[in-house]
Amino acid sequence: MCVLGVGLIGGSLMRALGPDRTFGWNRSAPTAMAATADGYDVSTDLAHTLRRAARTDALVVVGVPLPALDAVLGAVAEHAPGVALTDVISVKGPVLDAVRRHGLAARFVGGHPMAGTAHSGWEAGEADLFRGATWLVAADDDADPDTWARVAAMATDCGSRLVSASSAEHDGAVARISHVGHVLAESLALTGQRGGDLALALAAGSFRDGTRVAGTAPDLVRAICEPNRDALLGVLDEVLTDLTAAREALAASGSLGPLIDEGHRARQAYEQAQVEQEAVVIRPGAPGWLDALRAAGAQGRPVSLAD
Amino acid sequence: MCVLGVGLIGGSLMRALGPDRTFGWNRSAPTAMAATADGYDVSTDLAHTLRRAARTDALVVVGVPLPALDAVLGAVAEHAPGVALTDVISVKGPVLDAVRRHGLAARFVGGHPMAGTAHSGWEAGEADLFRGATWLVAADDDADPDTWARVAAMATDCGSRLVSASSAEHDGAVARISHVGHVLAESLALTGQRGGDLALALAAGSFRDGTRVAGTAPDLVRAICEPNRDALLGVLDEVLTDLTAAREALAASGSLGPLIDEGHRARQAYEQAQVEQEAVVIRPGAPGWLDALRAAGAQGRPVSLAD
Numbered sequence: 001m002c003v004l005g006v007g008l009i010g011g012s013l014m015r016a017l018g019p020d021r022t023f024g025w026n027r028s029a030p031t032a033m034a035a036t037a038d039g040y041d042v043s044t045d046l047a048h049t050l051r052r053a054a055r056t057d058a059l060v061v062v063g064v065p066l067p068a069l070d071a072v073l074g075a076v077a078e079h080a081p082g083v084a085l086t087d088v089i090s091v092k093g094p095v096l097d098a099v100r101r102h103g104l105a106a107r108f109v110g111g112h113p114m115a116g117t118a119h120s121g122w123e124a125g126e127a128d129l130f131r132g133a134t135w136l137v138a139a140d141d142d143a144d145p146d147t148w149a150r151v152a153a154m155a156t157d158c159g160s161r162l163v164s165a166s167s168a169e170h171d172g173a174v175a176r177i178s179h180v181g182h183v184l185a186e187s188l189a190l191t192g193q194r195g196g197d198l199a200l201a202l203a204a205g206s207f208r209d210g211t212r213v214a215g216t217a218p219d220l221v222r223a224i225c226e227p228n229r230d231a232l233l234g235v236l237d238e239v240l241t242d243l244t245a246a247r248e249a250l251a252a253s254g255s256l257g258p259l260i261d262e263g264h265r266a267r268q269a270y271e272q273a274q275v276e277q278e279a280v281v282i283r284p285g286a287p288g289w290l291d292a293l294r295a296a297g298a299q300g301r302p303v304s305l306a307d
Numbered sequence: 308m309c310v311l312g313v314g315l316i317g318g319s320l321m322r323a324l325g326p327d328r329t330f331g332w333n334r335s336a337p338t339a340m341a342a343t344a345d346g347y348d349v350s351t352d353l354a355h356t357l358r359r360a361a362r363t364d365a366l367v368v369v370g371v372p373l374p375a376l377d378a379v380l381g382a383v384a385e386h387a388p389g390v391a392l393t394d395v396i397s398v399k400g401p402v403l404d405a406v407r408r409h410g411l412a413a414r415f416v417g418g419h420p421m422a423g424t425a426h427s428g429w430e431a432g433e434a435d436l437f438r439g440a441t442w443l444v445a446a447d448d449d450a451d452p453d454t455w456a457r458v459a460a461m462a463t464d465c466g467s468r469l470v471s472a473s474s475a476e477h478d479g480a481v482a483r484i485s486h487v488g489h490v491l492a493e494s495l496a497l498t499g500q501r502g503g504d505l506a507l508a509l510a511a512g513s514f515r516d517g518t519r520v521a522g523t524a525p526d527l528v529r530a531i532c533e534p535n536r537d538a539l540l541g542v543l544d545e546v547l548t549d550l551t552a553a554r555e556a557l558a559a560s561g562s563l564g565p566l567i568d569e570g571h572r573a574r575q576a577y578e579q580a581q582v583e584q585e586a587v588v589i590r591p592g593a594p595g596w597l598d599a600l601r602a603a604g605a606q607g608r609p610v611s612l613a614d
Contacts, residue, residue, distance in 0.1 A: 207488055210520070
């Protein structure tokens, strides 16, 4: 595997797979030197790294932030246009669009390991970051079965659970279960602080948990949420509608209305969904395999590769 | 101490103080029997229990839900009008109003232990529930110094940290750091569930933490939040303003605007506020003692009783 960008996610991936199975590139020389000092083969020469990937038929994993994606894909198109390609970026539609613009779609299968910490950079990486996490492997039309199988095997080697969906379905889902949660956490934190030192002194576990992701670096929050603009706008509108209805009900009748019961049932549905379902076994390239992947994802079922 | 209502909070209080220092009452016979079976003196005869409290000059702690408060205070006014009185209900203004209506204000000092779990009832009680938690002891005008000292000593005996503020200040603060967080958690849970099984399958730690309090029983959420209507309405309006601004900025420019930086700074301020400050030592009844209590609370500083 050739890992481009060895920050928290790319660096954790190298550690999870080990130095014998990976090599990589990073734009920043201090980061590349830190990785090298830890025993990993990380260069700052992108063209050289990509030619090596092409020569060895490595799976290229793009781990740079979205704003750096175009430059990296341009180099891939120039130096290794035929490689098998995936990514670990948190939004899938914009990455797929960029890959198509660069003419690299034939052997591209997007990915998103649903793991992270509030920290970033090579030093923050952990070999176990993906263990037990969900790794979304995209099931877009015309996906290359061989690349899909390689991405899935890599995610499985990292200890992750495979879930599949189209890039658009993924982006719609993460707007709901991740991106809007970032926005709400920021708003809750700000509202608490406006109450001054008394409010912060009275804050207990619910405030701590509800604002936890507001501890994430603002640049990272923006890089995660803002590229998913269309899906996030729709979800923010839903939230604004629900909150406005609760506010109006409270003002009119003293009751917060149906939101409290609905939210409680939703949390129970989430808890029930944590019970692991049996994986759907997939043979990449078999007739209907992409439909089978998407159907499993729509049911929240994990998938696994046929032996 | 005489504990009226031995659910999660009242039952934990009896356990924290022990069976030798407490007796109590509960409306439900099965609950009273369960407490009795555990070695605690809990009756279903309110008049008898209150006469015993009056005879022994016990501190009466009201631990019933707000909707049951009026009936309990009516009984106190009838059977034990002169007792020292406090409560452990999560909103303070409406309790103070009710106490005044029943002519019981002279020896009343409100309280709110900032602790709880998602469970309720005698069985859910824990002797350590209040250990390390903050216990708000109200500093309202004309508070009786002797009762204040007894409530503060009880909270200290339970292992809690004392913070003081007026009932109105308390209610404004908890609308920010607790009640609006309940509403946001319900909304986030509902929004996630609307994404179907795929969204719930992709939900990770941020969704789990952000929706945790949506696991609380809906009746309890309503009983906590709705009595604080006026403060909660103002805070909900702030949140709606902030979220609408972020939504409009995202639509117009692709950026979520200042909310992300502001929320991050607020979370950092919360984390810094977790560093324990030195307690302000208070001598109840000394000149200016209520002002000193409120000043300490406004600074987020704990207070302690002078020896």
